[in-house]
Amino acid sequence: GAGVSQTPSNKVTEKGKYVELRCDPISGHTALYWYRQSLGQGPEFLIYFQGTGAADDSGLPNDRFFAVRPEGSVSTLKIQRTERGDSAVYLCASSNIAGSGYTFGSGTRLTVV
């Protein structure tokens, strides 16, 4: 597509539930990133994919968070046993050159109640 697409745009879930957030990057971009942004903060790095593999997952806060990109295009961020502290905007970005300027999607606003 023309831009990075993220779905859903908003997700409200109950504490303890499992959620999946989807990202469809710009066609041809091999680098894909997930970030999390809390109110009043800058985006915080979670995980980076180069092709199908997670090249750097050092930003994932704990083992409740997991992400996949099985065919090197669409990626899914999965959060198990959600907690209220997981509430944030989850941003996906893609780039054709790792470490260069990204294009972000419009994000998924996750609210855990």
Place this chain on the structure above:
Amino acid sequence: RKEVEQDPGPFNVPEGATVAFNCTYSNSASQSFFWYRQDCRKEPKLLMSVYSSGNEDGRFTAQLNRASQYISLLIRDSKLSDSATYLCVVNPGAGANNLFFGTGTRLTVIP
């Protein structure tokens, strides 16, 4: 210490004013630098890259001071549409593939 530090503001300036933002970065090996703009409840968008020699794009000028490890953004002749949060962004280098974002500086241009 945070990778990137910015004054969160807010900066409230009248239309037509010149305003400057600075940020500092902690890793002297950092290779790439950017300014992003983020409107309320929107995603960050790349405003401009920052080059060692300094660069200008219309009313916007970005500069890098490697010795002092700071980056600046100057906006001349401020417009109401410049109201946004400006994020300072750094690639820490040494093979890093991700970018580190500051907390952002909020600018409001007042009529």
